[in-house]
Amino acid sequence: MASADPSLPGPAPSTERSARADASGITNAGAAPRVELEAHYFDPRRSVPVPARVFASDARLIVSGPGVDVECALGDVRIGPPLLGETLDAVLLPNGGKLETADGAAIDRLRELSGRPVPFGRIYRIEQSWPLAIAATLGVVLALVSACLWIIPLGALHVARTWPSLAQRIGHGTLALLDLRLEPTELAPPERERVQGIFARVASDHPQLGLKLALRKAGFANAFALPDGTVVLTDEIVHLSQHDDELLGVLFHEAGHIARGHGLRRVVESSMLALLATAYYGDADQVTALAAGLPLAYARSSYSREEELEADSAALGGLRRHAKDPRHFARILRALDSTTNERDRPIEYLSSHPATRERVQRFEAAATP
């Protein structure tokens, strides 16, 4: 026990000591190990503390005080778990009564004498040690850092590659969920055919991905890729584009997300990060946990920033293969950025997309020979 300071709050042994009855005759003093301590005794089911003296030896335990006379086998006594700091230790008696004492050293001897396993005894020994605490700190920090930098991204990639069927299922489920909020396309048939034609060029570049095109009316201009190879274009982005090659760039960008398994990675990464966060922060107050979650949110947004840049590279490569001007993609990026009014975006923890200006510059720089 950390302390046996008799000046502890709680049972005040010092006042009891002078008034205690001379009870030394009750136990056989002698060579046999014995433990004596002062405690508060509680009758079974009662909340009234009674100052008492406790004697233990010869496998018996005796409690005596004003109106208290309890004797039982030491083996039937259950001693509560040890704990860091100056606390009270509890002893449960077989009659349902209870002892509480600040005399931790005596309780330690009583634990030894009773020979029973100490509840939480092993973990208590670990908690006592500063070297182990420091080792645990280093281990936890190392685990967190390597989880965010390597284990989660690589593990997610591995999952995405090993279970393509999972991608199919998540893709179907996501589209079904999206369709609760999206409406069927209102594009005219010739318009639809034109978009299908652009899409066919991208799909034939990536035969192994099984790309599918889904057109939907959403109320906002956007394009997204689902893990199963479905690319969703909203009517509004089709209207926003002023040139076929703008949509071509967008489709290559989305195909890039799919080729690298970003969608499934995102799902797996999110669940792994959530698991990590619960283990680490689950214990904290909500307000504090919110702040503590910031580094994890940052990790998440930095993954997606990398993903956008990777998909941009795919768009650039695709446009070049088809000998198209990369500035088309730059234009629609800029147009998308200006349509998204900042107020309409959900409140974001941290911006997940890299600054549009940087991305636009990349495509404009690529255009100059």
Added chain:
Amino acid sequence: MEQSAQSLEWRFTGRATEYFRIWIIGVALSLLTLGIYSAWAKVRSQQYFYRHTWLDGSSFEYIASPRELLRGRLLFAALLALVFVVQVSFTPAALVVLVLLLAVTPWVIVRSSAFRARSSVFRNVPLELQASLRDAYVTYFGGYLTTLVSCGFAYPGARWRRVEFIVDGLSYGSEPFHWFTTRDAFYSAYLRGALIMLPSIALAALSPDLPYLHGLPSKLISYGTLFLATVFLRAEMANLLYSGVRIGPHALRSGQRFWPLCGIYVTNTLAVLATLGLAIPWAKVRLARYRVGSLTLMARGPLDVTARLDPRQRRGYGDAAADLGGIDLGIG
């Protein structure tokens, strides 16, 4: 209170240097065991906070067993996994599962509150919660309904009713709890909380078309007022909750104040951020010291109660009927 009442101060004696070791070992072992140890970590943590909370020379005790807790956690994890699987595979079924989850929520809350109550022991007598499941459903679903119908304006009343339901069901041995906080006090607290949010509400309402107002300054104002309102409600809710409690002839008082609590939250948040979370134990200990330290028990006469159940029977009963008893989600 009357003159005869003796005011007993609550005290918290935990220290960050001690709790840090308990916490970091818990986190490390939880990571190593893929979360299994988290039930033990939680129990260890609770034991520390309970046993360092003192009233009238005695400390509290947390007697739940990690196995019970683990059972509840595994059940909860299984439910979440079920929701996830259903969600990624088949949409209509996901809605059914969500409705089912909503349907069992009152039951889960009553069970977890009862579990937490009987795990809390003071002077050889545990708290008990006796709450009928029927009343729980009326309370919770009635609350959802009025909140929904009133577009959220009846939320304080619904929350008040939920607190009343749980507190009135509690007893400390032979002494039942009674709760005297009025519904109006809850409405007043939420109204004042909303007043703190006024600057950001005004900002959104008055200047929807001024783009420069949606940059950093306006974000600071909206996050800042949200933070202040949250802290204000934390203090106010704790005070309203505890100060309305009578346990037999005794009464609780809670005197948390807004600005000190704000200071604690701001410094806690900064410390936790700066240390990537390693300051969480320090933050928890300071918060507990403030919260516990602002509690007073106005005691009239000795705290003499008798437990309704024999502790031995209680434990036996607990083991047999605890199939799902270990649900402690930290709700309520």
